[in-house]
Amino acid sequence: MNRHALGGALVLAIGLGSALPARAADAVEAAALEAALDKGLKWLSGLQQQDGSFKLPPNRESLEPGFPMGFSALATLTLLKCGVPADDPRINKAFQHLYTLPLRKTYSVSVLVLAIEARYAPPPSARKKQAKRSYSSVARRFFQGKARKPDLQKLQACVAFLVGHRAKNGAWRYPEGVESDNSCTQYAMLALKGARRLGADVKPEIFEQVADYFVAQQDATGPEVPFFPVPAADGPIYDMLGPEQRKKASDKWKKRRAKEAKKKGTRTRAPKESRESELFNARGWSYLPREPQDAPSSRTGPVPTYPKSEQKTTGSMTSSGIAALCIAKSELETRPRSWRPRRDAVETAIRDGCAWLAKHWNPQSNPGSAGWKYYYLYSVERAGVLAGTYRLGEHDWWEEGAAHLLATQEAEGTWPDAKGLSRLSRTCFALLFLKRATIPLVPLPPKRVMTGGKK
Numbered sequence: 001m002n003r004h005a006l007g008g009a010l011v012l013a014i015g016l017g018s019a020l021p022a023r024a025a026d027a028v029e030a031a032a033l034e035a036a037l038d039k040g041l042k043w044l045s046g047l048q049q050q051d052g053s054f055k056l057p058p059n060r061e062s063l064e065p066g067f068p069m070g071f072s073a074l075a076t077l078t079l080l081k082c083g084v085p086a087d088d089p090r091i092n093k094a095f096q097h098l099y100t101l102p103l104r105k106t107y108s109v110s111v112l113v114l115a116i117e118a119r120y121a122p123p124p125s126a127r128k129k130q131a132k133r134s135y136s137s138v139a140r141r142f143f144q145g146k147a148r149k150p151d152l153q154k155l156q157a158c159v160a161f162l163v164g165h166r167a168k169n170g171a172w173r174y175p176e177g178v179e180s181d182n183s184c185t186q187y188a189m190l191a192l193k194g195a196r197r198l199g200a201d202v203k204p205e206i207f208e209q210v211a212d213y214f215v216a217q218q219d220a221t222g223p224e225v226p227f228f229p230v231p232a233a234d235g236p237i238y239d240m241l242g243p244e245q246r247k248k249a250s251d252k253w254k255k256r257r258a259k260e261a262k263k264k265g266t267r268t269r270a271p272k273e274s275r276e277s278e279l280f281n282a283r284g285w286s287y288l289p290r291e292p293q294d295a296p297s298s299r300t301g302p303v304p305t306y307p308k309s310e311q312k313t314t315g316s317m318t319s320s321g322i323a324a325l326c327i328a329k330s331e332l333e334t335r336p337r338s339w340r341p342r343r344d345a346v347e348t349a350i351r352d353g354c355a356w357l358a359k360h361w362n363p364q365s366n367p368g369s370a371g372w373k374y375y376y377l378y379s380v381e382r383a384g385v386l387a388g389t390y391r392l393g394e395h396d397w398w399e400e401g402a403a404h405l406l407a408t409q410e411a412e413g414t415w416p417d418a419k420g421l422s423r424l425s426r427t428c429f430a431l432l433f434l435k436r437a438t439i440p441l442v443p444l445p446p447k448r449v450m451t452g453g454k455k
Helices: 008-019 030-045 066-083 090-096 106-119 122-129 135-146 150-162 181-198 205-218 243-264 315-332 343-362 371-387 397-408 423-435
Strands: 225-226 279-281
Touching: 030 397, 030 423, 066 090, 066 106, 066 423, 090 106, 090 135, 090 397, 106 150, 106 181, 135 181, 150 181, 181 205, 181 315, 181 371, 205 315, 225 343, 243 315, 243 371, 279 343, 315 343, 315 371, 343 371, 371 397, 397 423
Parallel strands: none
Antiparallel strands: 225 279
């Protein structure tokens, strides 16, 4: 079946419209949401030390002690995303501390890039003045006009580090151990996308390799799941627009395709207004890489099993695969020679990855794993925002996840124990999920307007 019918923009208009739930159906009260954000932000702010670093709460299972830049950058990113002004003394002190630390690990360097990007996110006034420009264009101009010299230098150094520390297969990894892992790779892709928005030069070959890597690493087969809209996989990224812009984009796309078809002497297909009879195959990703798999002729049948627990499909890693592929698509689809041979495989992988999350969705635990719940929820947030979908099948992933987080937040503003993470990271991941902190690939109608406190 051709997944690129010329009516893709029309499908997106129908899909995104149906994906927006009625306000009356919202499960999370705005006042409760704001209270949770304020309480969590206040607790997190209290961890900052005089030198700008953040005190790591004790946890014998925590991995953060080995990532001093990483957890301080994560806390700084969270403060910025929750509304602390970029020129606040806390933010200035945090960056002064972060810039004294060496660049050593993919996670740490990636989150530092995300924090730099958040520090220079263009305010609504700047975006309004340049409404006809893309977010990336506005962000790049704002950054280049406002950035401090240390920020420019550090961004360039971070990009050079990430580009220079890839594994042979094009993915990323810890400094020691396995060849690559899908978690490090997701963070590196988020960082490179953020750096590209700020004007950094990243060769397209990097995004090509990551796209090929994740397509090869996905489950070969999976159970069928009924159709639901996945805008990032249902057409070009630029079709993921607000309602008032979709018709214009659709007309432009159809004219271009008709012109291409006429030039090649082929016939164009009539717009396809409904895809609801289609089925997805729930296929996900694991933490550690598997033996690359050729694209199967049929994706029906049971999901294969793998010998290592780190090679079992999980919710957090499936979200990582979706996010990385959405980023790769956004960077490659304007380069026809790179994109055309990969388009079907990448879009199918995104769509089937979302189907896996829909089939296994659980806001209370990471499907397929014994831990990492808050890391998982923040991963789902990134995947959902980058894929442009408000729902995973029948599930409003943000409403259900937010309802769970609000119900389980502790009195002081933190969240209960989870494997491998201190209260700092758990709180950051929960707040970033609640805030819907990920920058979408193109402007989308907001699911919920949130401000967050500035205490």
